[in-house]
Amino acid sequence: MALDPTKFKNMRLPAIAAPLFIISNPDLVIAQCKAGMIGSFPSLNARPIEQLDEWLARINEELDPETDAPFAVNQIVHKSNTRLMEDIELCVKHKAPIVITSLGAVEEVNQAVHSYGGIVLHDIINDRFAHKAIEKGADGLIAVASGAGGHAGTLSPFALIQETRQWFNGPLFLSGSIATGDAVLAAQAMGADGGYIGSAFIATDEARASEAYKQGVADGRANDIVYTNLFTGIHGNYLKGSIEAAGLDPNNLPESDPTKMNFGSNDAKAWKDIWGCGQGIGAIDKVQPASKLIDQFVAQYEAAKARVCA
Ligand SMILES: Cc1cc2nc3c(=O)[nH]c(=O)nc-3n(C[C@H](O)[C@H](O)[C@H](O)COP(=O)(O)O)c2cc1C
Numbered sequence: 001m002a003l004d005p006t007k008f009k010n011m012r013l014p015a016i017a018a019p020l021f022i023i024s025n026p027d028l029v030i031a032q033c034k035a036g037m038i039g040s041f042p043s044l045n046a047r048p049i050e051q052l053d054e055w056l057a058r059i060n061e062e063l064d065p066e067t068d069a070p071f072a073v074n075q076i077v078h079k080s081n082t083r084l085m086e087d088i089e090l091c092v093k094h095k096a097p098i099v100i101t102s103l104g105a106v107e108e109v110n111q112a113v114h115s116y117g118g119i120v121l122h123d124i125i126n127d128r129f130a131h132k133a134i135e136k137g138a139d140g141l142i143a144v145a146s147g148a149g150g151h152a153g154t155l156s157p158f159a160l161i162q163e164t165r166q167w168f169n170g171p172l173f174l175s176g177s178i179a180t181g182d183a184v185l186a187a188q189a190m191g192a193d194g195g196y197i198g199s200a201f202i203a204t205d206e207a208r209a210s211e212a213y214k215q216g217v218a219d220g221r222a223n224d225i226v227y228t229n230l231f232t233g234i235h236g237n238y239l240k241g242s243i244e245a246a247g248l249d250p251n252n253l254p255e256s257d258p259t260k261m262n263f264g265s266n267d268a269k270a271w272k273d274i275w276g277c278g279q280g281i282g283a284i285d286k287v288q289p290a291s292k293l294i295d296q297f298v299a300q301y302e303a304a305k306a307r308v309c310a
Contacts, residue, residue, distance in 0.1 A: 002193070003171055003193050003194070004171075007070070007097070007098075007119055008038070008069075008070070008171070009065070009069065009070060010036060010066075010067055010068055010069045010070075011036055011037065011038065011069050012035070012036025012037070012069075012294070012298050013036055013037050013181065013184060013194075013195075013294065013297050013298050013301055014184060014188060014193060014194030014195070015037050015038070015173075015178070015184050015194045015195040015196065015197055015297070016037065016038040016040060016072065016100075016121075016142075016173055016194065016195070016196045016197070017029075017032040017037045017038065017039050017040060017197055017198075017201055017290075017294075018040060018149075018175060018196050018197060018198035018201075019040040019041050019042045019072070019073075019074035019100060019198075020041075020042070020149075020150070020198055020201065020202065020207070020276075021042050021044070021045065021150070021276070022045060022208060022209070022272060023045075023201070023202055023207045023208050023209050024039075024040065024041035024042060024045055024201075024207075024208070025041060025045060025055075025206070025207075025208045026041070026055050026058050026059050026062075027206040028041070028201065028204065028206040028207055028208075028290055029041050029059055029071050030058075030059060030062050030063060031204075031206050031289065031290040031291055032069070032071075032201070032290055032294065033063050033068045033069045033070065033071050034063070034068050034069075034291065035290060035291040035294035035295070036069055036294060036298065037069055037197075037294050037297075038069050038070055038071065038072055038098065039069070039071050039072070040071060040072035040073065040074055040098075040100060041055075041073065041074065042073075042074040042075075042076065043073050043074065043075055043083070043087040043090075043091070044076060044081070044083065044087075045208075049083055049086055049087070049090075052087060052090050053090055053093075053094075056073070056090060056091070056093075056094035056096065057094065059071055060094055060095075070097035070098055071096065071097060071098070072096070072097070072098035072099065072100050072121070073087075073091050073096045073098075073099055073100070074099075074100040074101075074102060075087060075088065075091075075099060075100070075101050075102070075109065076102050076103055077101050077102065077103050077104035077105065077106050077109060078103045078104055084109070085108075088109055088112050088113070089112075091112075091113065091118070092112055092113070092115060092116055095116045095117070095118065096113075096118055097118055097119070098118065098119055098120075098121060099113045099118055099119075099120050099121075100120075100121050100122075100123065100142065101120055101121070101122045101123070101133075101138065102122075102123050102151075105122055105129075105132050105133040105135075105136040105138060106136065107136045107137055110136060110137035110138055110139075111137065114137070119139040119140065119171075120137070120138045120139050120140070121138065121139065121140040121141065121142050121171065121173065122138035122140075122141055122142070123141070123142040123143075123144050123175065124141055124142070124143060124144065125143075125144050125145075125152075125153030125154070125155065125160075126153070126155060126160070127160075127163045127164065130143070130163075130164050130168065131167075134168060134170075139170060139171065140170050140171030140172060140173070141164060141168065141170070141171070141172050141173070142172075142173045142174075142175050142196050143157070143160040143161055143164055143172065143173070143174050143175065143192070144175045144176060144196075145157035145160050145174065145175065145176035145177075146176060147176045147177035147222075147225075147237070147278055147279035147280065148175050148176035148177065148198065148237065148278045149198045149199040149236075149237055149276050149277045149278030150198065150236050150237070150276045150278075151232070151234045151235065151236045152176060152227070152235065152236055152237050152278065153176070154235075157174055157176055157187070157190065158190060160174075161174060161187075161190045161191045161192050162190075162191065164191075165191040171193050172191070172192045172193050173187075173192055173193060173194050173195065173196040174187040174190065174192040174194075174195055174196060175195075175196035175198070176278065176279075176280075177222075177278050177279045177280030178195040178196065178197050178200075178280060179197065179199065179200040179278075179280035179281060179282075179283035179284055180283045180297065180300050181296070181297040181298060181299065181300025181301030181302070181303070181304055182300050182301070182303075182304040183195060183280070183283075184197075184297065184301050185301055185304045185305055185308065186304075189308075197297075198278060199217060199276075199277045199278040199280060199281050199284075200217075200280065200281070200283070200284050200293060201290060201293070202214060202217045202275075202277065203215075203217040203218045203281075203284050203286065203287045203288070203293075204287065204288060204289060204290040204293055205287065205288065205289045205290070206289070206290050207290075209275075211287075213239075213242070213275050214287045215287065216239050216241055216242065216275060216277075217239070217277060217281050217284055217287075218281075218284055218285055218286050218287055220239055220241075220277065220281045220282070221281065221282040222279040222280075222281075222282055224239055224240045224241065224281075225237045225238065225239065225240065225277060225278065225279045225281075226238050226239075226240050226243060226250045226253070228243075228250075228253045228256075229255060229256045230248075230253045230254060230255070230256045231256070231274050232256075233256050236276060237276065237277060237278050237279065238274055238275060238276055238277060239275040239276075239277045241275075242273065242274050242275035243274060245273075246273055246274060
């Protein structure tokens with residue numbers, strides 16, 4: 001169950017800073033990796049595609065593989081993502097150490113990443129998708145439980161990790177409302193190898209989000225989160241205040257149609273105005289540099305370990 005130290009190097013905290021649509025950018029990723037967490041970004045945040053080439057070159061240049069944690073690039077594997085194979089070619093060119101795939105599991109993508117020694121982590125919301133991902137050649141899994149920001153699952157984290165660990169011994173990270181070092185340790189105690197932390201990083205100086213959004217995360221608590229499929233066709237968690245600001249009643253949102261899902265060209269508007277966010281943000285109370293947030297997680301993790309082992 002332990003992570004391969006040649007792949008998961010220089011980590012001060014056993015956790016991945018999750019990819020955030022629009023929000024993650026090279027400044028954030030570099031800060032995360034330098035502070036000792038795996039940093040990541042969705043490749044579609046780099047638009048047009050030429051920018052992806054530049055971003056990957058810069059990240060490789062600024063990170064020192066001897067001292068910094070590796071980075072990950074997130075690929076949305078969905079028919080509406082017409083850039084997928086071109087983006088994968090750039091990951092191959094720049095040897096992205098880790099590729100995180102979301103939605104579909106495709107053998108070709110996994111083979112391309114393996115061709116240069118990279119590894120693929122696939123995110124799943126249930127055991128059926130987990131089996132499918134591993135059958136298609138993914139190396140590890142990210143279990144997205146209820147309460148996660150973005151397109152969250154509905155299952156309890158305990159249920160997901162327990163079922164996955166019955167048959168899978170490879171790298172396994174837990175996603176959903178993790179926003180303290182204590183919770184990262186809890187994920188490990190449960191059977192995962194580490195945590196996967198998204199929303200907490202919205203409240204960082206480097207995040208590409210408006211000041212109001214960052215402050216909304218710092219001020220918000222679990223009760224401020226609404227679960228709806230209205231905005232993308234798939235159920236996800238959002239900050240209530242942004243839904244109200246858009247003139248909608250968060251308590252009476254209509255159902256949406258899953259065929260609306262589109263990860264193609266510039267369909268970013270819904271995510272700019274309607275703020276994706278998980279339920280864990282009660283643990284976040286200020287906007288600060290990503291390195292300070294990670295220092296906070298590391299201190300909490302060490303204190304929790306000392307407490308539990310005492
Ligand atoms: C604003 C926002 C955007 C997200 N965008 C993506 C994305 O582009 N690709 C992806 O795989 N996951 C995306 N996610 C999900 C995260 O990667 C991660 O699973 C989630 O944030 C973890 O839960 P937490 O926010 O409670 O920590 C997004 C989440 C948020 C909050």
